[in-house]
Amino acid sequence: MAKLVNQAASCKPDRSDGRMPGEASKDSTAQPAGHMTSTAAVPPAERAEELRRLLDYHAYRYYALDAPEISDAQFDRLLRELQQIEVEHPDLITPDSYTQRVGGFVSGQFAPITHMARMYSIDDAMDLDELDAWLDRVESALGAGSAVYTCELKIDGLGVALTYRSGKFVRAATRGDGYVGEDVSRNIRTIADVPMRLSTEAVERMGDDASEAIEVRGEVYMPKGSFARLNATADAEGRPPFANPRNAAAGSLRQKDPAVTARRDLSTFMYALADTAPVHVTSQLEFLDWLREAGFHVNPNVARCASPAQVHDFCADALAHRGGLDYDIDGVVVKVDSFELQERLGFTARAPRWAIAFKFPPEERRTVLREIRIQVGRTGVLTPVAQFDPVSVAGSTIARATLHNIDEIERKDVRVGDTIIVHKAGDVIPEVVGPVLDLRADGARPYQMPDRCPACGNPVVREPGQVAIRCVSLDCPAQLHERLLHWVSRGCMDVDGVGAELVDKLVDAGLVRDVADFYTLTSEQIAALDTGRVYQKTVAKKGVRAGDPILVGKTVADKIADELDRSKSRPxxxxxxxxxxxxxxxxxxxxxxxxxxxxxxxxxxxxxxxxxxxxxxxxxxxxxxxxxxxxxxxxxxxxxxxxxxxxxxxSGEVEAREAEESGVSVELARQRPLEGLTFVLTGSLEHRTRDQAAAALVALGARVAGSVSKRTSFVIAGPGAGSKLTKAASLGIAVLDERELERILATGRVSA
Known part of the structure; x- marks a missing residue:
């Protein structure tokens, strides 16, 4: 492979796949994650708010959970749509918008470390036209032919920053949100190619600045061979495998026990510095030489390109040879080589103008579609899943991929028996690109979704304007567990003592097949359930021996039976x-x-x-x-x-009990003084949870909504209030604090 260059602050997400709780994720089985409905009639302000919420959600899935739900390309489409709206409507730009900051999250698992300087993202070029547009902007700003470029492979790993003082390793942090990362110093020490002391020659080149602290940046990755061995061990031990090397590297570096990290065979490629002044270099290529001299592991595939044409050649060569590398890459990072010219070009709010990440298209393979199976999700959505001959794509073997819904199948015209093209969206999520029509067999028929649920046999429905086909039967076994848990949850029938474990036992024992079966249970049936645990020692007084199963028992069973009986009187x-x-x-x-x-x-x-x-x-x-x-x-x-x-x-008795449980006056609740008013709660409250506050407002006759609209009467805002507060201000809706909320609940009157 031709020599290439390296990458300064890793481009946006090294995404793998995600779910912070929220409405955006609940129906991900019904359509591709990140999919948006038609936005032609959506006001720009509402669309921008929705896009910020989606971007934050998917960035959290990617950075914090190492579990993305959408591909890089889908994420980039959402980001670009938001950027376009903000260009056309600058008044809609907010300080917390994803366009104004570096993506990422800092978990609470490790101590926080503030970076010496901000770690920026890098903008993406998804095709050659976008790469050429960036090159044209650089040439126009600096003068045609005046820029020399370095090209570096974009490593698919986890961004880190290593701090050294007087040539000695001090600490290490993940990239985090660009400003603050997680302290992973103990784990970084276990990686063999990270020097604990820089070479004498490299330190001497720093001269009088040798005692200064420096922050070296790069990528932690897992070699493909190590990834294969790790998953082979997991398979042998019955543990779920990692989805890809990037996920494996991120999970390995975030281990609480450094010994686990040490066994994972991680490596690094370093390519950047928070401040290059102490090392006395003037270009990226010169800096990479200093890194090698200092003892860091630097990717050898780096090239100096004197023209846009040479940049094209490097990208083409890297794409052609990506499969032969022992590590994953998902593109090429192109930088203006001169630090002086970099300084002239400067930065946007979230990325340098002097660098771009050219993203590779996903690696594609051909295989044969053998079957389309239907999965019934916990919300009753029927999801078609393609089952095809196993094929190796982007470092792992895949044999299935979701087809999302019937509209997607019809759009792609995929039929059983077709030779199909598959890839991993963002090198992560298996996806069927489409059929090879020239190889389609005669008589292949378009796929038809079933008109009955494969799990329970009941008819399925499709709501007008919706892509999802659902089973709405209460006795559907595929939805049973979630329906039962929902029924007994606090906001519903509030049956204390019945949780996921007991529900599983009741279902396995054949005692509960729908929510009505809860009320046929006897205390004796519940008491006889096996908890799945055993006594660790013999207790003669209780008549049990070591190894005997532990049952639910009469005391707990009687309590649950009482709770079920009490739930019958819920409103x-x-x-x-x-x-x-x-x-x-x-x-x-x-x-x-x-x-x-x-x-x-x-x-x-x-x-x-x-x-x-x-x-x-x-x-x-x-x-x-x-x-x-x-x-x-x-x-x-x-x-x-x-x-x-x-x-x-x-009856009045039920209303009285609801009022008492909500902490408001029974007499006041019977008057329903807040009837006709709609409240929205946002932020945190000190004296009660938002659910408790909502229940109290409802007990007084109010309606509590989840989002702000023109119909909203008042917004109750506590610390941490976000977009709902902003929208209330834009609509001129009165905003009240917690003190006013407590006064309303005590008096039933609103003074605002």
Whole structure:
């Protein structure tokens, strides 16, 4: 391979794949993560806010969790759309926008370390046209032919910064958010190619600055051979494998036990310095020579390119030879070589103008599509998954990839038996590119999604305007675990003592097949459940021996039975929320309960009547009618009614209990003084959680919404309030603090 150059502060995410809890992730089975619906009618301010939320979410998945959900290309499309909006509407730029900062997160697992200087991102060029556009800008700014470039392989690893003082290693930090990283000093010491002391020659070249602290930057990576051995060991021990070498390197460096890191066979390539002045060099190539002399591991594939044409040649050569390297790369970093010219070009808010990362297209392979299987997710979404002959792509073997939904299958025209092209989006996520039509067999038929759920056999539905096809049956086994946990959760039926472990035991024992089965359980059945643990020693007084199974027991079982019995009197709004009807949350459930008074009346209502309720709308009306159109759901409701679960709006006793649980006056709650008002809570509260505050407001008749709109009456804001506060200001909505909230809950009156 021709000699190339190296990379200054690793480009944006070395992304692998992600989920910070939030609405953006809940339906990722229904469509590709990061997918956006049509934005033609969305106001720029709303779209910009949504894009910032998506970018923050996916950056968190990538940097903090090492578990990305979307590819680099999808992330870049979102970022570029936000950049375009901010160019056209500069007034929409916010200080926390992803366009104004370096991506990344700092976890709380390690002590924080502040970098000596900011570690910038590098902008991406996704194709040769974008690379040429950057080269043209540089040539225009500096004068045609005046710039010499260094080209370096873009290593797919984890960015780190190593600090040395008087030539001795002091500490090491991850890249973090560009300003602050995580202290991984103990783990870095275990990496063999990291020098603990710089060479005498390199230190002497620093002259009078030899005692100054310097921060050397580069990439920690895992060689492909080491990655293969690590996954082979994991497979032999029954542990899940790492998705790719980048994930393996990140996970290995973030180990609490340095001995684990030492066994992972990590390596480094160093390529940058926070401040090059102490080493007395004037260009990137000269600095790389100093790094080698100092004892650092520097990538040998570096080239000095005197023209844009030579830059093209280097990129083409690197792409052609990427498969022969013992480490993963996903592009080439091109820099203006002269530090003086770099200084003249300067920086944008998040990246240097003197560098660009040319991203490689994903590595592609051909294989044969053998089957399209349907997976039923926990929310009932039917997701088609391609099963194909195993093929090695970007360092690992893949044999399946999600096809997302029927629209995606039809768009790509993928059929069973096709020879297909597959790649890893962002070198991470397996993806079917499309079929090789010239090799399609005669008679290959377009794929049809099933009209019944493969898990339970019930009919499936597709909401108007939605790509997702769903099973909405309450007795679907694929959704059973999540539906049962949702039913007993605190915001729903609030059954204390019933968690994920007990639900698993009840399902495995065949005692619970839907939510109505909770109310057929006896204390004896619960007490006899095996917890999966055993006694460690013999206790004669209790009549147990070492190795005997530990059962749930009578004391715990009686408590759970009492809790289940108590849950029967929960108000109707909670019951509707607990049923798991799509789009029906706690506040919507309360609106429906208040309007119709009973489940029976709600079942009889038509979509227009439901949609006409203030705060409901056609989407909720459609999903509600769809839920009650499933015969199996009506059967479960009938059994709930027979068991004594309330299906009518509560009596004064229920309202009184709800008020007491919310910490507000029962007498005040009966007056419903806040009826007709809509509140939005944002930020943190000192005296109660946001859920508790919301419950108290609802008990007084208010509606609590999750987002700010023109219908919002007041926003309650505590420390850490973010975009909701900004939107409230833009709409002129009154913002109240926690002190005012407590006064409202005590008096039922709003003074603002």
């Amino acid at each position: 109707l709004g909670r019951v509707l929320f607990a049923l798991g009807i799509r789009h029906v949350g706690k506040s919507v459930g309360e609106l429906l309960a208040r309007h119709f008074g009973s489940i029976e009346a709600l079942i009889e209502a038509n979509e227009e009547e439901i949609a006409g309720i203030d705060g409901i709308g056609p989407k909720i009306a459609s999903s509600t009618k769809m839920f009650f159109s499933v015969p199996e759901n009506l059967q479960v409701l009938s059994r709930l009614r027979e068991a004594g679960v309330g299906t009518q709006e509560g």
